[in-house]
Amino acid sequence: LHKFSMAAAAYLAFNVVGIAAIVFAAPFMPNVAYAAAWGVTASGVVQLGLLLWACHRAGFGLMPLPPRLTPRIKLLVRRMVPGLIGSGVGQINLTIDTIIATLLPSGSVSLMYFADRINQLPLGVLGAAAGTTLLPVLTRHLAAGDHVAARDAQNRSIDYVLLLTLPAVAGLMVLAGPIMIVLFGHGAFTEHDALLSAQALRAYALGLPAFVMVKVLSPAFFARGDTRTPVYIGIGILVFNFGLNLALMKPLLHVGPPLASSIAAFFNVVCLAFILHRRKSLELEGQTKRRIGLTIVAAGIMGGVVWLLGQGVVFPHNFWARSVWLGGMVMAGAGVYAVLLHMLGLADLARIVARLRSKLGR
Structure with missing residues (x-):
């Protein structure tokens, strides 16, 4: 609806x-x-x-209603079974990471778990929202035979999610330590543990754009009735991720499994995009490529500004002072990024503020 x-x-x-x-x-x-x-x-x-x-x-x-095995229900079941398997691939990958972590020094499971909680925030908000809203839009356009509109919707979705995901990556890379200390550095989980967990968070954050893009590209298959291809790719990624885990667990310890997951996610995106492009279901417009490039620049500059601000201000010892410090850094980063988007022509701040006021007014 x-x-x-x-x-x-x-x-x-x-x-x-x-x-x-x-x-x-x-x-x-x-x-x-x-x-x-x-x-x-x-x-x-x-x-x-x-x-x-x-x-x-x-x-x-x-x-x-009483169950009836109609032709449409049979089609639904045939398409649903691969989807059920595919939805479990991500959970299996996470389970593999956890099992590998149990073979590492004591506490590695917790270090990775808390890092993953933070990484899941932008992933759950942006990735889930994009995937949920994109699928019915693509399905409607494809059912009407309007492939141009479907392509435009896919391009806009990629543009928007990267516009919001890339600054999250930059922010997590720069502020991983303070974030983990403020949120989790209490009681038995010491500040030293929080800093170790921050290393895992940075490894997860590297793959955040790929994790989100998987959720944006998969609906392009589902909207066309192809629930099998993402599953086949997902199973291959599962094996690839397991091999990377084994290769990285010894030299990188608790950073190994998160980094393996990030690399595997990028490989997943490459496979999905390659197949969609071959089927002429994914064609990035020049304007979209330009905007993505400028977004990368804006996110990089924002990350650099936040890092410089962090060098000039001492991280406090008091919990509440630390919370204010972290909130100030996040707000500063958001402000810098918003100004950069406006200057680079990626967003119209006046129009966004007007729309927000209109919604709040209603």
């Missing part, structure tokens, strides 16, 4: 219900882990309820 707000907002229930369970239910449970686990289950029920309510309001009431 091209309504995305509630589908996206429903995921907030996972956080809201989960945090509420930890805060309010923990005193009545054997320990906090039980409360967190029940919070996950309860959040799933709440998410389903919110989506059913949204569907009802949109006039798309859902009512269970």
Whole structure:
């Protein structure tokens, strides 16, 4: 129905219900882990309820029907099976990384896990949003036989996600240490541990554009009814990632698996893009290439400015002072990047501010 707000907002229930369970239910449970686990289950029920309510309001009431194996259902199952396998490839890769980490020095699993939590923030927000919204748009254009519109939508999607992902990469590379110290450098997880975890975060951040691009390119296959090709590529990437893990685990320790995942993600993007290009399903326009190049320049300059600011200001010792310091650096980076986008003609700040005011006014 091209309504995305509630589908996206429903995921907030996972956080809201989960945090509420930890805060309010923990005193009545054997320990906090039980409360967190029940919070996950309860959040799933709440998410389903919110989506059913949204569907009802949109006039798309859902009512269970007796199962019938119609030709369309058979087609759905045939296309769904490869998708189910493909959706598990990423989880298997993550499991491989974790298993490899258990063979490394004690604490490596935690170092990688906390780094991955931060890396998942831009990936989950940008990658998931792009993939979710792009698929129905591409499907609609292709069903109408409008391949030019489908190509334009794909180009715009690549342009937008890189416009937002590349500054995240620059920021994470420069501020990885302060980010991990402020968020996780407490109690048993020392500042030294946080700095080690920051090394893993930088390795993950290198692959962030590739992780996001996989979510942008895959819908181009799905919209054309091809659910198999991304799966075949994903299985090959799984084997490649495993080999890289074995090669890098000894010399790079906790940085090895994240770096292997990033390299494998880039290889995944190359394979997807190559096949789409051969099928004439992916053609980057000159304007898109130019904008991507300028975005790389803007993100690089922003990262350099933030790094220089960090050299000139001492990182405080107090937690709250550190939080303010980090927030100031992030805001400074965002401001610099916004100005650069305006100067390079990549974004019209006045128009963006006007649209934001209009939305807030409504």
